[in-house]
Each structure stands twice: as C-alpha cells, then as structure tokens.
Amino acid sequence: QKEVEQNSGPLSVPEGAIASLNCTYSDRVSQSFFWYRQYSGKSPELIMSIYSNGDKEDGRFTAQLNKASQYVSLLIRDSQPSDSATYLCAVNFYGQNFVFGPGTRLSVLP
C-alpha cells in the first residue's frame, strides 16, 4: 500500500514568517512530487512540482526533496493571510496515478 503522510495541523504562523510543511512517502521508486493548495470549499490548485533531489524555488514557494529520506517539504516565505489553506502533498508512484496525503491546514495570523 502506497502511503503519503502529512501532519494534519493546523499549523499557525504569524504574517511575514516562514511556513514549513512536511510530507513523507512510503515507496522509494516514487518519481515525482507535487504540492497543491486547497481553499475551503474549492478544488486543489497545483502550486509546485519537483522531480529531483534538492530545492526548487518559485516566488515565495520553495519545494525541497530528499529521496533517500523519502521526504518532501514546502516552504512559504513571507506568509500572508491569503496563504491560509489546506496544502496537499501528492506523489506519483508509477505510471499516471497519484496518491495524495491527507493535507495540512495552514493558518497565517495577521
């Protein structure tokens, strides 16, 4: 059984701080990794994808991947109240299918 785990939160950070979201996965042959943001009542929106070890930066977002430790994280710099949402980690284990984690709820306090 392929599994993706995340802390459910809520994770609360003050406005302007760095939010750090973590995800672990169970299968070493995983190929690609994704972070989705989901606002309450809305569908998930893809915000980051990462395929190789190391860091990938896109604006205020940085995804970090460590395949040896089976760990992927998302850092949000200069957090804003509009970043308050649930963040879903997704792993493409093989072929075209994804497994999603349960999500971490982030609350950015003004």
Place this chain on the structure above:
Amino acid sequence: SQTIHQWPATLVQPVGSPLSLECTVEGTSNPNLYWYRQAAGRGLQLLFYSVGIGQISSEVPQNLSASRPQDRQFILSSKKLLLSDSGFYLCAWGELSSGTSYEQYFGPGTRLTVT
C-alpha cells in the same frame, strides 16, 4: 490553454436515486482523466482513471461506475446512491510534464449530498 468543466456544481439526492456527473476538458487531446472523491475533512481518494476512450480503470470497488464516451468527456455514474457517497467529487486531467511524469489539474468539483 486547457480548461476543465464539471457540472453540476452542487447536488442533493435521496438515497437510492441514480447519479450522473459530467466532466469535459478543452484545449487538449487524448488527456488522462481521473475521478476523485474527497469526504468531509478527508484526503483525496482516486476512484477511476482513463487513458483513452472506453478505457476505464477502477481503483476502489463500490457502487460507482465511470465511462468515457468521447476523448474529452468523463462521466461518473451510480444506479443507487448510498449515504456514504456524499462528498466532493473532483475530475482531473493529466499532462505529461517531465519525461514520464504527469501533472494533474483539477476541475471546480461537484459537491454531492445524499439525504
């Protein structure tokens, strides 16, 4: 650019009634298509995926079925709804992004309440 549509946006149905949810994708051809369900406060559960017309793979045995009558149309159905079928139903399409890796993009979803 690609666009994915789902309808209806919300639906309230009695137990035992039939269901039909539709998803269409614009701006791409031969996409991989997916149906997910998200129960309240839960993660995404993959229900079905399709790599082409008439090709459906089921991930979870249940009283739901899926069909792909056209290249960019994906339909989720049930003959008799259960209370446990309530949830947020999401259609997604997959795009090859890097080598053999796919990215998935979601439609706006249908919120189903079975009463």
